[in-house]
Amino acid sequence: MVPSAPPEMPAAPAQPPRAGPYALEQQLGSGGESLVWLAAHTVDRTPAVVKVQRADVPTSRMRREVAVLYALQEVKTPGVVRLLPAGADSVVSREPGVMHTGTGEELLYFVMERLPAEANRNVIKQLPLKKSDVRDVCFGVSAALRVMHLFFQVVHNDLKPDNILAWRDPRGGLQVRLLDFGQAALLSPHPRWSLPCITPEPQFRYVYVYGSKPYMAPERWHGQVVYDRPDASGQWSPEAVVDERCEQWSFGATVFELLTGQRLVNSGSDEQCRRIIVNGDYLSAVRDAKLPAAVKAVLSRALAVNPEQRYLPSPSVSGLDFFCRDLEDALA
Ligand SMILES: Nc1ncnc2c1ncn2[C@@H]1O[C@H](COP(=O)(O)OP(=O)(O)OP(=O)(O)O)[C@@H](O)[C@H]1O
Numbered sequence: 001m002v003p004s005a006p007p008e009m010p011a012a013p014a015q016p017p018r019a020g021p022y023a024l025e026q027q028l029g030s031g032g033e034s035l036v037w038l039a040a041h042t043v044d045r046t047p048a049v050v051k052v053q054r055a056d057v058p059t060s061r062m063r064r065e066v067a068v069l070y071a072l073q074e075v076k077t078p079g080v081v082r083l084l085p086a087g088a089d090s091v092v093s094r095e096p097g098v099m100h101t102g103t104g105e106e107l108l109y110f111v112m113e114r115l116p117a118e119a120n121r122n123v124i125k126q127l128p129l130k131k132s133d134v135r136d137v138c139f140g141v142s143a144a145l146r147v148m149h150l151f152f153q154v155v156h157n158d159l160k161p162d163n164i165l166a167w168r169d170p171r172g173g174l175q176v177r178l179l180d181f182g183q184a185a186l187l188s189p190h191p192r193w194s195l196p197c198i199t200p201e202p203q204f205r206y207v208y209v210y211g212s213k214p215y216m217a218p219e220r221w222h223g224q225v226v227y228d229r230p231d232a233s234g235q236w237s238p239e240a241v242v243d244e245r246c247e248q249w250s251f252g253a254t255v256f257e258l259l260t261g262q263r264l265v266n267s268g269s270d271e272q273c274r275r276i277i278v279n280g281d282y283l284s285a286v287r288d289a290k291l292p293a294a295v296k297a298v299l300s301r302a303l304a305v306n307p308e309q310r311y312l313p314s315p316s317v318s319g320l321d322f323f324c325r326d327l328e329d330a331l332a
């Protein structure tokens with residue numbers, strides 16, 4: 001995640017801090033780029049969650065996160081947390097709201113429906129999951145990612161258990177929602193490769209070097225290399241190509257954790273993490289796991305070091321869907 005200064009908001013408020021018409025009640029989390037608050041509407045008391053961007057983070061970051069959430073909501077994408085109106089006008093906007101800290105500083109924020117994130121309700125906090133719950137989480141998450149990959153040509157780019165919420169509804173079914181679109185990245189066509197790749201625009205550079213390291217696919221560790229023209233020696237750099245299959249790898253690492261309760265990659269430092277992932281050392285954890293052989297085979301394919309060996313998407317089916325199909329068969 002992007003390194004940042006300590007949070008500057010709220011500055012010793014006399015009253016509860018406000019974001020538009022919402023009172024911020026309790027801080028839920030504090031990530032590299034934002035603070036997440038439990039909140040309630042000051043007039044109708046609607047419970048909400050408000051994400052407030054840190055002062056030192058470029059405004060383009062949250063603007064992009066809100067734009068992606070808005071677009072997904074507009075086409076009624078299943079399995080994605082819903083935006084709520086940020087202002088008093090009851091209109092869901094594609095732009096973040098602007099709030100003021102106690103010191104008069106302006107910060108961006110957006111408002112979401114409040115989901116059951118408590119450890120006793122969010123089954124993602126109760127690992128390992130039983131097979132049927134893993135299958136439901138996979139289908140819930142892949143339904144959202146299918147729209148992102150195929151319809152919008154966007155990758156979530158920060159897939160991991162912490163960014164998934166799942167809870168049992170009163171009828172015993174599992175409700176699944178994908179969160180945290182702060183790292184979402186655009187895929188764009190490239191003349192040299194069959195699949196659209198992450199756009200190497202300067203403002204998107206960090207998508208290669210920042211992220212949740214233990215869930216970052218091997219090809220994302222090669223750093224930003226300009227690949228729309230040959231390098232100095234006249235060579236193209238195929239290792240720089242990052243496409244939707246990076247999401248398949250993160251999903252594989254996530255499913256491994258849901259099934260075993262263990263992280264696929266455990267490391268003390270970023271450098272150790274990089275080595276384990278780039279060299280494929282994590283595959284021994286899959287081999288040694290107490291899982292059926294068929295499940296290990298499916299996971300090993302999604303987690304292949306070389307994206308060519310993972311599930312390949314077709315124009316109308318995300319590679320992740322093929323992964324989920326085989327996983328369901330293997331779990332049966
Ligand atoms: N709509 C929501 N309802 C309930 N809990 C939420 C909601 N959104 C986020 N949370 C909780 O807050 C945590 C942090 O949220 P999120 O993942 O969006 O931010 P983050 O990881 O801190 O972001 P960043 O890394 O971009 O700063 C989540 O893991 C979840 O536990």
Ligand SMILES: [Mg+2]
Pocket residue numbers: 031162163180
């Ligand atoms: Mg998160």
